[in-house]
Amino acid sequence: MGARKSIVALLIILAILAIAPFGLPRFYTYLIALIVTTGLLATSLNFVLGFGGIYQFHHAVFYGAGAYGAAIMIVKLGYPAWLGFITGPVVAAVLSFVIGLICVRLSKLYFGMLQISLGSLVWAIVYRWYGFTGGDDGIHGIPMPELIGSPFGSYYFTLIVGGLSLLVMYRILNSPFGSALQGIRDNVVRSQAVGVSVRRHQLAAIVIAGFFGGVAGVLFVVVDNSVFPDMMFWTLSLEITIMALLGGWLTFLGPLLGAAVVVSLRTFVSGVTDYWTLVMGILLVLVILFLPEGLLGYVFEVWKRRTSESSEVQQR
Amino acid sequence: MDIISFICSPGVLCQVLVGLSRTVILFIVASGLSLILGVLRIPNIAHGSLYMIGAFLAFSVSKAFGGGITGYWMAILLAPLIVAALSFIAERAIFCRLYEREHIMLFLLTFAFALIFGDLVKLVWGAEYRTVSMPRFFQGSIPIFGLPFPIYNFFLLFMGPLVAIMLWVIVNKTKMGKISRAAAVDREMVGAVGINVSMVFATVFVIGCYLAGLGGALVAPIVNVTLGMDHTLIIEAFLIVIMGGLGNIWGALLGALIFGVTQSLGILIWPQFGIIFPYAAVIVVLSFRPTGLLRSTW
Numbered sequence: 174m175g176a177r178k179s180i181v182a183l184l185i186i187l188a189i190l191a192i193a194p195f196g197l198p199r200f201y202t203y204l205i206a207l208i209v210t211t212g213l214l215a216t217s218l219n220f221v222l223g224f225g226g227i228y229q230f231h232h233a234v235f236y237g238a239g240a241y242g243a244a245i246m247i248v249k250l251g252y253p254a255w256l257g258f259i260t261g262p263v264v265a266a267v268l269s270f271v272i273g274l275i276c277v278r279l280s281k282l283y284f285g286m287l288q289i290s291l292g293s294l295v296w297a298i299v300y301r302w303y304g305f306t307g308g309d310d311g312i313h314g315i316p317m318p319e320l321i322g323s324p325f326g327s328y329y330f331t332l333i334v335g336g337l338s339l340l341v342m343y344r345i346l347n348s349p350f351g352s353a354l355q356g357i358r359d360n361v362v363r364s365q366a367v368g369v370s371v372r373r374h375q376l377a378a379i380v381i382a383g384f385f386g387g388v389a390g391v392l393f394v395v396v397d398n399s400v401f402p403d404m405m406f407w408t409l410s411l412e413i414t415i416m417a418l419l420g421g422w423l424t425f426l427g428p429l430l431g432a433a434v435v436v437s438l439r440t441f442v443s444g445v446t447d448y449w450t451l452v453m454g455i456l457l458v459l460v461i462l463f464l465p466e467g468l469l470g471y472v473f474e475v476w477k478r479r480t481s482e483s484s485e486v487q488q489r
Numbered sequence: 490m491d492i493i494s495f496i497c498s499p500g501v502l503c504q505v506l507v508g509l510s511r512t513v514i515l516f517i518v519a520s521g522l523s524l525i526l527g528v529l530r531i532p533n534i535a536h537g538s539l540y541m542i543g544a545f546l547a548f549s550v551s552k553a554f555g556g557g558i559t560g561y562w563m564a565i566l567l568a569p570l571i572v573a574a575l576s577f578i579a580e581r582a583i584f585c586r587l588y589e590r591e592h593i594m595l596f597l598l599t600f601a602f603a604l605i606f607g608d609l610v611k612l613v614w615g616a617e618y619r620t621v622s623m624p625r626f627f628q629g630s631i632p633i634f635g636l637p638f639p640i641y642n643f644f645l646l647f648m649g650p651l652v653a654i655m656l657w658v659i660v661n662k663t664k665m666g667k668i669s670r671a672a673a674v675d676r677e678m679v680g681a682v683g684i685n686v687s688m689v690f691a692t693v694f695v696i697g698c699y700l701a702g703l704g705g706a707l708v709a710p711i712v713n714v715t716l717g718m719d720h721t722l723i724i725e726a727f728l729i730v731i732m733g734g735l736g737n738i739w740g741a742l743l744g745a746l747i748f749g750v751t752q753s754l755g756i757l758i759w760p761q762f763g764i765i766f767p768y769a770a771v772i773v774v775l776s777f778r779p780t781g782l783l784r785s786t787w
Contacts, residue, residue, distance in 0.1 A: 278779050282592055286532055286727045293724040294768045301761055411600045454604030461598050
């Protein structure tokens with residue numbers, strides 16, 4: 174997939190989204206904002222999982238940390254909202270640094286299992302600390318600045334911040350750092366041999382991903398004006414992993430597509446039946462069995478096969 | 490000095506003993522998880538769901554046999570077997586096709602099963618919680634250090650070592666166990682000498698899941714059997730397995746002991762955040778021994 178094509182596709186999607194609220198009912202703009210938020214979260218997970226090959230099983234904890242960081246700054250400590258929005262991702266980045274530092278020495282599955290456990294500890298603390306985090310009720314009705322208080326305002330804020338975050342992540346992945354990260358994913362020993370500091374690169378990737386997970390958390394606060402502990406429960410982490418897998422985790426835009434599919438499906442299926450998780454479980458089994466490269470991965474595969482057939486002569 | 494006399498006081502010792510009987514449940518579940526991890530290398534997140542299904546089945550079986558002591562023993566006997574049968578179907582239908590794939594695919598596949606099992610439980614038993622009545626035989630308590638200690642907890646304290654010894658015998662003394670240990674180290678070589686590795690894996694998977702069901706059936710009389718009881722348990726089991734060393738049965742026992750003791754002491758010291766202590770123990774253990782306390786099979 175050419176770099177330019179990814180950027181052009183992203184810009185086209187953003188342009189369509191920019192004019193969407195003029196023709197759509199309010200519910201759909203909310204849904205789109207939620208998809209952008211969740212998509213950013215899934216993309217930030219894929220930054221470490223798909224491109225870094227790091228088994229970050231509990232990524233949602235940084236989503237929650239970002240959201241809680243912002244909400245607590247605004248509601249409990251009384252700081253201006255904009256300051257809260259900056260604090261959120263920083264809290265998430267610091268948390269991801271601490272958890273990453275503990276886990277990064279471990280090998281793949283060990284890393285994942287310890288990471289999911291430590292994330293659950295953060296969840297348990299948030300869940301029990303009534304005085305500070307609101308416990309299992311969470312914090313609701315978080316006041317927003319006037320500029321983004323309206324549905325329109327929050328929609329465009331989500332779109333702009335989400336789009337910028339995606340672009341920044343894309344740039345990082347195509348920088349020398351990103352190449353080194355993908356080199357580590359493909360072959361740890363060889364990367365070490367050419368002098369790449371594996372642990373340091375992985376830790377940096379974890380912090381960057383945690384930061385953007387936190388940005389997604391802040392966006393959720395802007396869209397929904399509330400936070401609750403379920404945002405950092407481990408089942409959500411696995412749901413976003415499913416999004417990355419479904420969209421295609423070797424592609425940059427795959428997780429966004431996966432998020433769009435899963436979030437819309439959930440919205441419409443849970444309107445019909447109580448058994449949404451059953452539907453998602455079956456969907457996941459089908460994806461693993463028949464679409465291991467994900468939707469976008471499959472599309473690219475077919476597309477590549479076609480172009481290579483037509484240009485076979487030139488290549489040889 | 491103050492701390493030592495605090496720890497040695499009867500109340501604390503009793504609390505630790507109660508903690509240990511919970512540890513037994515954790516050990517039984519975690520040992521199954523560890524077995525599957527060690528041989529098949531799947532972090533089976535559906536393990537918690539199987540534990541929950543075991544508990545719900547214990548409720549149904551015990552009710553079908555009219556409650557009482559017969560119902561209880563039938564539940565302990567049958568519920569894990571039904572769980573094992575269920576896991577056998579899942580393994581033969583889907584898991585066995587995917588052993589060549591990346592670990593994370595298998596991990597996500599187990600998550601898919603956790604989702605499916607969770608909703609199936611909701612379909613079959615509904616969303617309300619259930620209680621399994623404690624048979625009269627196990628009611629009452631025995632005084633220890635002058636404080637009452639429930640008889641059922643004694644039974645659990647007896648079951649833990651029993652399961653550990655039986656597992657040890659299976660893994661170390663039977664041909665099956667030897668083959669599975671070999672398959673854990675070098676799967677291809679075991680296949681090359683003419684052993685049906687696929688069936689070995691299936692057997693190990695089923696034994697592991699049986700243990701999850703057994704844990705669920707044993708815990709049923711002392712907790713509310715409810716949806717979501719799998720969610721925290723699976724994370725605790727993960728921690729125990731990490732602490733003990735992936736795939737090591739004795740490691741699971743040691744991990745469960747440390748977990749149970751730190752948790753019950755932690756709750757005494759700081760009731761609201763007692764949960765932090767076992768995690769702190771894990772971090773301390775891993776900073777000294779990154780691959781767990783005992784030798785991991787990998």
